[in-house]
Amino acid sequence: MASKPLARAEMRAERRQTCSRPVDLVHLSRYTLGDLALEREVLRLFCTQSFLCLDQLRVAQSGKDWIDAAHSLKGSARAIGAWGVADCAERAERLGEEDMAQGRSQYIDEIDSALRATHVHIASLLRSLTRAPVR
DSSP, X not given: OOOHHHHHHHHHHHHHHHOOSSSOHHHHHHHXXXXXXXXXXXXXXXXXXXXXXXXXXXXXXXXXXXXXXXHHHHHHHHHHTOHHHHHHHHHHHTOOHHHHHHHHHXXXXXXXXXXXXXXXHHHHHHHHHHHSOXX
């Protein structure tokens, strides 16, 4: 029997393999209980919050600041099913104090790229959700 953290990691990996889009709409729908208005609100909040987290990573002065920003981004991304962003943030969160000075820009670039692709996808989703008929 696998440990709980290992089982969760395997479940996340399986979900990522089945979802090739920047946002897992099945996960998002489960998270919002199928409420389209809530989906729109959560996606908009993510768009705002995610770039704030990226800015916090850019200006992080300590390991704690860096980890807190990466952890917040990871949680926000997982909430909407943005697995690619969540994975980038998780790798950044694990960056050690001694590696921060050297590897920091690489992680920021990786997160920035994933966020931009996700935001483009979310903008498209928001346009289609806005036109969707109310149930």
